[in-house]
Amino acid sequence: MSGTPTLSVHGLHVSVDGKEILKGVDLEVPQGEVHALMGPNGSGKSTLAYALMGHPKYQVTAGAASFDGADLIALPADARAKLGLFLCFQYPTAIPGVTTVNFIRAALRAQGKEVPAREFLNRLAAEMALLKIDESFRQRYINDGFSGGEKKRSEILQLAMLRPRLAILDETDSGLDVDALRTVAEGVMQLAGPDMGVLVITHYPRILQYLRPDRVHVLHAGRVITSGGAELAQRIERGGYEPILGAAAAAPVA
């Protein structure tokens, strides 16, 4: 694995509806590594995910974010997707009338990754089997009437089909039972490797048992207050956030 940073975030400030949520986030995810971004509710984790993907409501007021050296801030969401960034949404939006199969095909086409129809359908069938998704899913309208678990599987299915360079998983573990969590996490780990890094955003350490992060970062009140190896997640699992937040408050990172 190379140590070159793919995603590089420096001093990022982000406001939503005029309210500042992120107050100087620093983060680096080198090519092909799995990083976890943890933090209590309201710390700004999902804001970072949306800001990195380019949601127009999330205004970057200061700082920088780049992907493979390209300045992300200046780019609209579709250009970021084409660079290889992918966001697994915590609450993906329904698009009534647009079937899952057509949507994925349109996304591949948009990213210049279109394959012949037969090959596409074969790949789709294989990925759906891995994720234990029923065949009928293909013709269902994307996220329309999906259960929480179905939405998460659908997001991972898109991830598997689109093969980005960096996948940001925004609370992908929320609302999943143990079996579904394992299926989804294993699906992600099949894809993670030198070609695809992962930034897992999570509240609970549970998913990290499967994803085995190279690095763990803790976000609190809009800043990354501490970073470490996988053992940091274990500490949170055992003792919760409070001891870590307390320590950080006593000795804030520079």
Place this chain on the structure above:
Amino acid sequence: MAIQARELTKDYQFGFHDEDISVFRTAKGLSPEVVAAISQHKKEPEWMLKFRLKALDHFMKRPMPNWGADLSTIDFDNIYYYVKPVEEQSRSWDDVPLAIKNTFDRLGIPEAERKFLAGVSAQYDSEVVYHNIREDLEQQGVLFSDCDTGLREHEDLFRKYFGTVIPPNDNKFAALNSAVWSGGSFVYVPKGVHLDIPLQAYFRINSDNMGQFERTLIIAEEGSSVHYIEGCTAPTYSNDSLHSAVVELIAHPGAKIRYTTIQNWSDNVYNLVTKRAIAHAGATVEWIDGNLGSKITMKYPSVYLMGEGAHAEVMSAAFAGTGQHQDAGSKAIHVAPNTTSNIVSRSISKGSGRTSYRGHIKVLPKAHGAKVSVRCDALLLDEESRSDTYPYMDIENPDVTVGHEASVSKVGEDQIFYLTSRGLSEQDATALIVNGFFEPFVKELPMEYAVELNRLLALSMEGAIG
């Protein structure tokens, strides 16, 4: 080159026109003389001339409807009411004048006919220039011609039904059509005969300042079925054109008629159409009504459920771009017991475009056990676009089930973000959302039309995002 570049960027791709090669036209404007000239030119029986003149009288007396779209700018004196493009109707495309044939080629009609249609009628200005039907259907007694031929060759049958569903005094524009009608389709399906593939009529306006007044009469005998499709386009002119059709359907007991319209007039056409069906016991009438084009459309396909167990299905989709007003909807009149109606309307407004859903449900005292379901959804693409709903319900029997749902929504920022985050441009994302919104309508269309409609919608979306 400049013109070409403009054509490429314009939403509407059917705005071209041919040089005028018409062989006869009445003087501009409307008068008893003009009406008599049309009738005389067609060598009609006396009763039809009388019918026309009476209708003209009614048209002149009746005030302009003021309850819907703004019709005040129609200049009735500046319109040609009858333009005859050719001397003879043809049964082979080879006999159609080249310019006209080329136009229908550009519209894809001969190709569609070869691929998947049971019969085709092509009207150009006031007359049907080409007409054909598969021989095996003809041998089973199916009649498919323009209405003039129907009157000439099957006068008794024609007269039995003509004007019985929509009398000339029904409304001002039905009166106008009744006075100056020409062309259209006459379809008769004998008892028990099923047409497994559709008949299609295509209506093309070519002349400037033109009024097209086709008349359609479809009779499905007991236990028969037919699917009729109509399409329409016109050149883009600076002057307004008028299209005012009357369509009458009669579904005898147990028969099924599906009538599909893809209306794509240029945005200088007033499209004021009266469409009504009678469904006898156990019959089904389905209006699949798509309105993409025109300056103003006012059209409310209706079904009178006259016999027990009759069923009405109306599925409509309307798209109004800048400068367009689609005032569309449906009516279902439940006269007999255990009749059912299901009305689904989807409309999209873009720019300053405006859509209105106007519906009327009436359940008469004897229609116990009737079931009514109305659902209309509107999607707004811009801040300035507009949609209104005018649902009227008169329920005169307590023993009925009535459901009505309506919604107006905007294309959501979150929907756009979700799609763009997967690499789709904002424009493609909007087109996908729009296609999805129309999906319940589109899936009712034969595949070839579904593909074409999605393509037209994508064209209409170009430049939709500021």
